[in-house]
Amino acid sequence: MKQKVTNQTRRKMLIGGAAAASTPLWMNMASAQSETIKIGFPTPLTGPFSAEAQDQVRAAELAIKEFNDAGGFNGRKAELLVRDTKLNAGEAATRTLELIEKDKVGFVVGSLSAATQLSINAVCKERKVLFNSISQSDAINEAKDWSVYTFHEALNPTMTAGAVARYSIPRFGKKIVFLTADYAYGHEMVRAFERAGKEMGATTLADIRHPLGTSDYSAFLPRIKALNPDILVLCNFGRDLVNSAKQCTDFGLKSSMKIVAPVLLYTSRIAGGAEAFEGIAGGTSYYWGLEDRIPQAKIFNDAYRKAYN
Template sequence: MDHSTFNTSRRRALKTLAAGSSLAAVGMTSSSLVLAQNAPIRVGFPVPLTGAFAAEAQAVVRGAELAIKEFNDAGGLNGRKAELLVRDDKLNPQEAATRTIELIDKDKANFIVGSVSAAVQLSVNNVTKQRQVIYNSISQSDTINEAKDWSPYTFHECLNPHMTAGAVARYAIPKLGKRVVFLTADYAYGQEMVRGFQTAGKALGMEVLADIRHPLGTTDFSSYFPRILALKPDILIVCNFGRDQQIAFKQANDFGIKKQMKIIAPLLMHSGRLVDGHKTYEGIIGGTGYYWGLEASLPSSKRFNDSFKTLHKGLYPTDYAGLGYAGVRNVLAAAKAAGTTDTEKVVPALAAIKGDIYKGNVFFRACDHQAVQSVLIVESKDKAGAANDQDIFKILATESFDESKLRSCSELGFKA
């Protein structure tokens, strides 16, 4: 074979090989696309199933389960159904990071929703922003909204401490007195609640007599009460969460604290109130993002309550059940609106989500993706005033929110 014939044959062989390779590549790509389009939509859900916040974690899982069911019953996304991948973060930031990495890298989660701790959610958010995966947090935090921790993939479905504590301060200080003592869980959540309350209270003439800190997971508060009684405040403001709050309230009641001063909590927990009953909680005032009693005036709340009770054997949803529902419901609704699970297309669709889903109008602020929403001021009912064991709160007021009551975007570190 002469040189020219060899070159011609070689070119033909290379063209044939290239064509075959291209077809193979096209076939593989097409197969991958078909698989991706038919694969379940996986929602990773790291929450503390064990630890001091386990009751709240169980509540958010119940709410998330309803969101998954509704999405699937409505046909999913072009036939693609959703799956909820629940993982135990053990109320530990490192454990949460490990579980989130596994959810994304191993389980191929399309979205991450969850966390019931201010510190833990920052760990989850750090993983998701590195991997450019949407994270819709359902735990109170101010820090997650700040530019140094935020990313375009970060959404905050929950109220933040600035919103919650500020609303309670604006209600309580003019009505109950200005001399206050804080009893504070000494970690991000408690510290942020105090800051939010002080920011609002300062303009109302509030006088802070002391901010008494306790470790997360405290089981004996009796050593704090003599000092609190000696200070003689008008109000004891309890800034803690989960089992910490249950124990603090029970021991404060046993110690006779309520006879000497009013007790309030910027965030008054449903789960603890359901467990510990009327005597421990009666008369305590606080804030919450949701209470099922809204159904008396809000059709969306009635629909949500009825669907939740049907799925969970007559159980009424708590505030954190509502967050689990909204957190998952909204990422799935955004995927449906975008027509895809592609992150870059779902982000603007999720940012555009707004309307009355279960508690009145809610929308995400543009700069930080904070859900702008109402705060309910509630008072724990006594036994005589409760119709049943789930009738626990009286709604005293609703503070509607707009962006003017949030920390400004520039304050959070975002540039105009």
Template sequence: MTKIKKYMQGSDGVSRRHIIKGMAVTGTMAAASPLMFNIANAASSNIKVGFPVPLTGPYGSEAKEQANCAQMAIDEFNAGGGLGGRMAELLVRDDKLKSGEAATRTLELIEKDNADFIVGSLSASVQLAVNSVAKDRKKIYVSISQSDAINEAKHFSKYTFHEALNPHMTAGAVGRYVFPKKGKRVAFLIADYAYGHEMARGFKKAGEAFGIEVVAEVKHPLATKDFSPFLPAIQAAKPDVLCLCNFGYDQLNSLKQATNFGMKDQMQMIAPALLYNQRRAGGATAYDGVIGGSNFYWGIEDKTASAKAFNDAYRKIHKGAPPSDYGAYGYSGVAGLLEAVKVAGTADTDAVITALENMKYNKYKGTQYYRKCDHQSVQAVYIVESKPKSQMANEYDVFNVVSVDEPSEKVLRTCDELGLG
């Protein structure tokens, strides 16, 4: 199985710290063997991709999946000969889902480890800290977590690329599918940080066209375990639809407890980002009938060749299990970046930016491209519905894809709205 590389360790499995220590044992650098110098020089010439993600914390399972899939992209690039024989290396760091920690780790990656590029982050707010450090040091940053703010003029720079869907796209697609079918009285359960608020805004914007009425809006802290203080107010409002604007274990715990409260029989539950890993962890009962949005579901492989190729490569190293949606972000974020390196014929920052701005890429779900004004990846959004256990062919068969929002700049906020007109 592909493993997350340890701190200061390259993709060849040879620790640079160990090499330096080994040289010191001989007495002088000059006394080191030619082989040691060749290994050290090869490591220093690698194309280094820094990868800060929250390996510890409530999003740890998604982060580890992202790192494993990112390593797949590195391995494929290297197996193809790299850039004229120059290999790539993934440097994974734990940002602990904290903005300060993420900024520190990113700074170390750039200044200490000489990372050429930064990819990663799994939080709407934490990625802004990573982006700030990267753009100040003129390094390309490819974000693989949902955020509306990162594309706005306040945070955007020519070095900023957003591989993930954003809340406006995701919630908008789900809202346009659900509101005409399930009703206009809408309640919100919102994780009280940037991701939750941006998702709620996306739903409300989409709902304007259908005349939705917001009947309840309840906020909860990140990493809440007990939702019983928050659910009665929603029940009392008697909504047709409940929008769960949360993520990871917050999504799982709120759904389990809402099911126990009998809320499934009273309203349609929707989650803008309906996660494959959390659906599997939570089980069919808690998620039965929940509708949400996703950047990817492995089941599209029957119609999408790149999905089949990605799934097959992942299955070979994960005992037949398919990849997850957020894992796919890690794969495509790194694979797309390295494709741009090949297109540019160099790892030079400005040349790679030009390549990213002008290329179309297809790594796991069909054609994507970065809109030039804000570097948002234009891509499909999949509307999925969780299957009851009786309909599952196997443990991985958890969703039906009920609709697809095809790639279109029309579903994005305009460049003028972002302050980039």
């Protein structure tokens, strides 16, 4: 039954619920026209994903400025309320609850991490507040976490790791080792890579898991080398990806295997340096070079450069 609910039905339900709460209607309309539109933005400003989170905040602030400069919505301006989840599910739930009950946000956007998005979603579902997750995750799209208040704006591991697998395996080989961050994001990336690889006869030699926020990968590297895979897949993100890429490079793994990363962002390349990521293949949801052939990408890039030098 849930799968048959259309976007139009969702909108009608949300609009109908808002209208039912309007008593008296003219008073709410007058109040709404003068109120600021508050947008909650919980994201991991501290921890191993801090660089990526701060990048998201900058882009969100740019969007808010453009919205307000254009006159807002019927004269109503928007305000972004950023809160640090510290990459912790409990902290994320607490900050989200504060945004809803104390700050009276109209809706919530953010999370970045699959480690926090489900706790944010649970709070928003309970309080009947819209949540738009911008995390790479399959779980947020699954029926058990679905609600009329749940939205997802991002690629997911099925898309991302699947695309990278279909590119990599025919070019580099079928024997695969995964170095995986031990939480939802890493697990889902492995699952998607293996699903795509199965169609091409790929074999998993090992899925070597490490804790989120690992700084030293030296204990894992000799085992990876001994397994002698065709491809080493780094199923991690942020500072974890930077540290593992650098240490794999220093250990000399690139000479005997191809290293790929399902999600390879510009922030990681800046943090790790050119040498660490030389020769590593990966996928990305947005590449600034798109401005050469897509006008809207050029408009966005120019606005971002102007805002943040």
